[in-house]
Amino acid sequence: MTATAPGRILILIKPDAVTRRLTGEILRRIEAKGYGLTALRVTTPTPELLAEHYAEHVDKPFYPGIVEYMTSGPVVAAVAEGQRVVEGVRSLMGPTDPTAAAPGTIRGDLGRDWGTAVIENLVHGSDSDDSAEREIAIWFPELAR
Ligand code: RTP
C-alpha cells in the first residue's frame, strides 16, 4: 500500500506572539500533533514582502493595520510537513478571531482582543495547498517548487 505524499504549510508566528514569548509554545503544539518542521527563520518582514503575502487583502480597509501589526517586531517563519498538514494546522490554530476561537486551539487558549485596529491572532497558516506553495516561495525562496 502506498502512502499519500506529505503536504507542506507556511506558518508565521506573528509579532504579538514573539513579543509575548509564545514561539516555543506554538511550535510545541504543532510538533506535538506530529508535524515536522523543515524550515525555520526569524525575520522582520518588509512592506513589499507583506504586499505579496497578503495580496488578497491589499485593497481592504484594514490592510494598513496589517502592515503596522506585521512590521511591529520579528516574525518566526516556518515550514511544516505531513499528510493533510494544512487542514491539521488550521484546526490547531482555530478561527481568525481569538475571542471567538474555542479553548483548546492556539488562538482560543492564548489570544484575546487587545483593542487594536487589526485582529492580533498570534499565528498564520496557509489556507490551502496552493496558498502554501505560493507563500513558501515568498518566505523561503530556496524551497520553491
Ligand atoms: P491568516 O491568513 O493570518 O492565517 O488568518 P486568517 O486566514 O484566519 O484570516 P484572513 O481573513 O486571511 O486575514 C488575514 C489577517 O488579517 C487580520 N485581519 N484583521 N477586520 C480585521 O480587523 C481583520 N481581518 C483580518 C488578521 O490578523 C488575520 O489573521
Ligand code: MG
Ligand atoms: Mg488567511
